[in-house]
Amino acid sequence: MLSWALFFVTICICIALFLNLWRLLVGPHISDRILALDTMYINAIALIMLYGMYMGTSLYFEAALLIAMLGFVSTSALCKYLLRGDIIE
Amino acid sequence: MEGIYAFCVGLMTACGIFLTLRGRTFSVVVGLTLLSYAVNLFLFASGRLRLDAAAVLGESENYGDPLPQALVLTAIVIGFAMTAFAVILAMRARADLGNDHVDGRIPQTKESARQKSGGQR
Amino acid sequence: MSFFPMPFHSLLLFVVWLLLNNSASPGQIVLATFFAISIPLLVNGMRGEQPKLKKPWLAFRYLLLVIYDILVANIQVAALVLGSTKKLRPGFVAIPIDLSTDVGITLLASTVSLTPGTVSTEVSEDKQWLYVHALHLESEQELIDEIKQRYERPIKEILGC
Amino acid sequence: MQHLSILPILLPLFTGALLLLPPLSGTLKRQRVFTLLSMLAQVVAAFMLLAQVYNEGVNQYILGDWRPPFGIVLVADPLSTVMVALTTFLGFGALSYATGSHDRAGSYFYPLFMFQVMGINGAFLTGDAFNLFVFFEVLLIASYALLVHGGGKQKTQATVHYVVLNLAGSSIFLFGLGILYGTLGTLNIADMAQKVGQLDETVAIITKIGALMLLVVFGLKSAMLPLHFWLPKTYSSASAPVAAIFAVMTKVGIYSILRIHGVVFGDDAGELANVAQAWLWPLALMTITIGTIGALASPSLKLLTANLVILSAGTLMVCAALQNEAATSAALYYMVHSTLVAGGMFLLADAIGRQRGKAEDRFVVAKRMDTPIFLGIFFAVSAVAVIGMPPFSGFIGKVMVLQAVETATEQMWVWPVILLSSLGALIALSRAGTTLFWRHSSTKQTEDSPKIHFGEWLGIVLLLSASPLLAMFAGPFSEMTVEAARFLHDPALSVEALLTSPLADGGL
Amino acid sequence: MNTLLCIPLLVLLGTIVPLCSMRYSRTACAFLTAALPALALFLILDLAPAVIAGERFNVAVDWVPAIDLSLAFRLDGLALLFSFLILGIGLLVILYARYYLSKEDNIGKFYSYLILFMFAMLGVVMSDNLIQLWVFWELTSISSFLLISFWGHKSEARKGARMALTITGAGGLFLLAGLLMLGDVVGSYSLQTVLDSGDLIRAHSSYPIIVVLVLVGAFTKSAQFPFHFWLPNAMAAPTPVSAYLHSATMVKAGIFLMARFYPALAGTDLWFLIVSMTGLATFLLGGYLALFQHDLKGLLANSTISHLGLITLLLGMGSDLALVAAVFHIINHATFKASLFMAAGIIDHESGSRDMRQLNGLWKYMPYTATLAMVASMAMAGVPLLNGFLSKEMFFNETLHQDSLGSLSWMVPVMATLGGVLSVAYSLRFIHDVFFNGEPINLPKTPHEPPRYMRVPVEILVALCLIVGIFPSFIVGDLLQSASFSALNGPVPEYSLAIWHGFNLPLLMSAIALVGGLMVYYNRRHLFKFQAQFPAKDPKVIFERGIQQLVAKSASFINFFENGSLQRYVYFVMSLTIVVSAYPLLDLDATAGRRPEIPVDALSITGAVLLTLGSLGTVIWHRRRMVALLTLSVVGLIVTLAFARFSAPDLALTQLSVEVVTVILLMLALFFLPQKTPKESSPRRVVRDLGISAMIGGIVGTVIYAMMTRPLDTISDFFLENSKTGGGGTNVVNVILVDFRGFDTLGEITVLGIAALGIFKLISRMRLYMPSGNEQGRAWSEDRHPLMLSVVSQSLLPLALLVSAYIFLRGHNMPGGGFIAGLITSVAIIQQYVAHGVDWIKERLKLDYQIMIGSGIGIAALTGLGSWAFGHPFLTSWFDYFSLPVIGKFELASAMIFDLGVYLTVVGATMLILANLGQLTTSERATFEEDA
């Protein structure tokens, strides 16, 4: 049951990632793309957690944590760039 | 899986090199970054691909080759340092030479000529 | 100088450290205490105004409320997303805010964004207005009232501002 | 003296780190004195190491006490120690030149210089293929930073080229290393040499690609045609002391070819024996040719010197292609000679350029120099040496190289190219010298040239007096190079001995 | 010390004497300079009787055994003869130069060069080792360059010197090749061994090459056709130099060489043909050209060429007697030509001109000098009772007894007679045109006799011409005999040195020459008119133009390749990579190996598709830079996931943090770079680049696939086994980083530190163009520090630091470590910069990043140094487990301190880069306008 659920959810997230990438590639605006990337980070976190469950290990937890932290930094810096050009001023 | 992996590494290498062959510093830096990703994957794969085999003792039954991982870590850090330098150098080149062409001069194409006249206007 | 310049943060850090390590062994507690004291001392210079937790119990209730809203609203919005996009009636709404601190405004804006169906897009420079985008706007005034009643009022009480 | 062989790396490392910290980071004067003293200590250490290796044989330093092939080792053998001694000596000369005025042209000169020396020494000493990569990067990043020292558009542009090419090169380096590790399963160079002979045929083909990719990388560093194009502009735009220390950097590439392609893929590599040779031959000869043409075409002394560096690199590649003991010995002698002379010439070009007003070191009519006699003497010494005419070191190197060519076919190719390159250098340098020193503008100019400081003279004297000394003491020195070559070409010494060190498995 | 060794050494020592003594009077300087060569001459004289008696002196000192080069000198007959010439005439030239050089000339320098040359020349003739011979040979080229260019401010002196150096230097290279091959064939570089192995050499397959190489060396030095043209141009040198180098000594070096190697190389048709034909051609050409010179020294130079040709011809005749004649003519030519040059110098010195069209009737003004010059000229013309006559008779005689041209051999004596005619004619011209022929025209000075002692050298030499001419065997008989003996390396044939051999064919030829010469000179106007039809060609101009063309061609060649285009250079690197790596791949039969592959699943396909599209997107949108940055981020993210998927958590963490910092950096750069890239690659270029990148990608992909599908036996088991027990950690990757291969890591953080310092250098004094709006021309937003971002970022900082500490502490046993922790800390601080700006941070965070870098590297290195105290090598790690009440068991390891160094360096370096960059933009924001 759990493995079935894992498989199903993995497929869900794979589709989600494709959808994100599609949005990222077609835009149309740069903000759309940034948003797509941000969502991609979240899906990636989920993917890593799933993988950890699948493998029965918590070794990848930090990777997920870091994506959560750094994804935010990246997104806010990208938006700051759009707003101000200079991200560290 | 190995086939897909190899395809991806090859493709990233190709993309990286194509961009490195462009005429603007930014493209070149992006190309080199892409190339360094490919290089890291390549170096990593020299220890062969393994699933569920993190080289942390006691965490799994079998262990992947830890040595290439350590090498890639070193390579990533060095690559980061180099990319950082290249990025700032690109800025410096723009500041000193007035444009971001890798050769430090503006090639005479229709578009740049148009730009130039536009700039004067 | 106080050992706990940021008591709330210190507590948070203490808990988070134990969370991170999944352990409450004496060794980890010592480390947790160490970081709970040292990190605030380190970053003390870099904080702005501090939130003052006036009513912790209310805060907890507020948290539950938000979780409940998230659960319910998520399902509603999921239907909207999956349904025909033609039916969507999105809209911008300006919500007047009475909160006086940045932390309060941020908290309100965050809550608004977290609960599905609304996203805080901007705060006016004078911090009197919160611009919100709603995915499906039935009635502008209803939304304004709901946000002010359901979220702004408790925040105001919790932070005492 | 157990730790002597790591001192050439640690001394500059600590010096570099300390220079960033107070109190040394405070004033330039303190940095100057400290760095010079440290450099002197490095020279002493390097020569002590040389003596030690010469008297007691190869010294393998097992870092972290992890026995080879598992940990990283430093191998102080006759070849590497000579190169280290060369580097420190060159470094001292360049540094004393820098104390004149060049160190003021930008920030962090001294720490960067120290890291540069550290990188070069590390590359020479390490016995580990990946560690070689790391030290390559240390020396490269330091060279990038040093290259922009002094500022100016020309430097910036040259640096862009240099950096991008080397970044591409580093990627290829890692591809190559990945292949070598992925087929040989080891990183220790001696261990690689031992395993390479036992490879299965199809795996050997993959390994060969790795080996040849490394050849491209080393070729790029050592300015092998068609990878050399960056060199003239880069070297000629660098500030003098930097250009001087750069003179040894192309040699790092050659050295690596000798180490990797000579030892690992040498005569005993089974299927992969001498994989690089087929490529080295034509490229080396063409490198000499293009270096010569470049020298003839050079409009300034710095560019001329840079092209002569290419020429000498080509000559050294010929030695690597020859792949015999005599050639390796010749390479070592020629390497030391050409490095010191080129380093000295870069300093000299700067000094000459400063005294010639606006013309600088370009081959045009200019005002009379203030100290033409001394500069002239040094110019003559370096020119004669670099052309390979007696009585200075160049001719011995040249004769050694020519003698190392054994078969008639090889002679037919190598001799004409090398001899004609000498002729080209002779034409170029005689034109250069007569123009620089004897063609004066008729109008008397009264503008004062900047004085050449004591430190600057010292640098020039140190580097250029090496050439006569190398010729005078060519006997004992060539004995050392012969010994080094014998060591490198004897697997019992350069491979097996390094893997049978006493067991040591880490931990205090 | 060996006397023989002392001779060259004394002369070498002599080079410094003039430099030391130049502050005394010129006379004193001259005498002091002459002292050491005189002493050397005395030493030789001391040895001379023994040499003439047939003894050969040798001395050898090891120099460079590796190339078989030793300082080996010998004194045999040939060397003795040449030493006499070198030292004897050298001493006379020193005396002569004392008067010739003016007060403005630096006489010390001149003498020093002259003695240096003397030393080189002496070395050539006394060498007993092939390489050493070449060494001195080249030294003569160098020292003659210095002497010719003594008046370097004159263009012709520079050009003449360069030409001489180029030609003789080129010859020297040929000679070197020849000598090396000779040594190779014989198996020794010892001269005597070579001379004794003539048969072996002649039978060897390389013999023809050796002969050609050695002869080219000899011909260039001795100004033989077609290399003759440098000699007249070397006349830009001061006349003492011409007298010494270009008549008596250096130009004879080539002749000497041929004589020296006569036993080893001569004796074949090849040798005779080349040498005799070259000699004959030179003999005639020199004589002919001499006739038309208006410059006094030009005439003498061309006559020298002619006489050198004569000697060469003799050496190519194949008879031992001819060799004797050659040696004899060497002596005679040296004496009369040196004196003629000196006389010419006197005329030039005292009249201010060397142009024979101006110089007329000097007999009236300087009868004494005129007499001397006339005697010497007559010796040159081969008038009886003078030395030139004797050797010319021998020469004519030899031309009659040769068969070098088979049935055409009769032509040689005819040509020789013709040469004699020419030589009489130009000698006559020298006498008549200068000393008679009316009155001087427009001379700068009124000519008069030179100082007394300036004439002495000429007198001595002219006296020698006479004495030798009249009492040949008495004066030079023994010397000639002994020189011939050693040149032949064997018995000398019978010959007689007498003025009178009866009426014979040679005498007839001499007579024809004399009469013919007179007639030619008398009818010279016709000849001059004939010659005037040919365009005058100045070899100097042609040569210079040739060199300039060479330089220009080289420059255009270099500029074609080295065109300053980075793209082209990268293209070359990539092409070479393709070429070298594609070839071996062709041999690989099966790409896939036997190692089982991991089955493909949905996840990996997703990853692969995302990666592919991300990479392609980056390429497609590389001109829309912001988009490219986003697609690059996608690639980075997928690579992170791939590392996680393939069991490398540490890599995933590192890749991710590095990627984020890189993107931030790229954004910083983006602000200052043009936001869009114009389309400027031609379609052809794009196709080419696509081809190259596809090829490399294909190669890389193939190689990695081939590699991954083959099993590998690695050293890594050792790390897995020893990680816990020897390194004290369970995260093997981390233990490798901080322990097994800690040295790599030390290097790596050094790289990072250096990069930061380098970037600081780049940033300082950077003039940046700030865009005032984005790529659409929209002005930037007014909101510098968005409210929510500021508030949240503030509260995130402590959390991030805690996470960073967590990652740091667990690194040794679990994924993490100093580097990642450092990057997290950096990113957390960067986030504060993004949210609050540099000024805000600057007030609140007082960290000196430079000190952090220095101390980080220092701490890491010091940790390594710690093991020295325990007698272990650098970086030997230490760890132990401790137990405290309450807290329990815990581990302490030196690796942690090492990692702390890593952490500090990473934070310091990253922040030094970013903070300084940020600071820069703040302080100068409003200053610059966008440029394009």
Added chain:
Amino acid sequence: MSIYIEVLISVFLLIGGVFLLIGSIGLARLPDIFTRLHGPTKATTLGITGILLSSMLYQSFNQGTLSVAELLITLFLLITAPVAANMVAKSALHRENPPLPRTTGQDLIPKARERKPADAVEEDA
């Protein structure tokens, strides 16, 4: 691991997976940037929380010790996601990305962009 636990984990997992997917569908499907912003909200709130909760339960039962570290990720995301959304919205406003034409309250957009009060009088029409 008992079946109940397994079911519980699976339920959380499915909730998470489905909402993550819906979030991404929203992102891909919705017509303008402002409506698309709502998609990721679901992903970050219910979606990721579901996954994290199931992971927490799974790891706790799998390893036999309480594993709550995942909460930290949730905490992090809940703190940062609104800010990220806000930043994206700000950038969209700033760059004048056009909203869906039928969006109500479009008159507020220029004010929001300028960060003016909503009751401010428009100076120039």
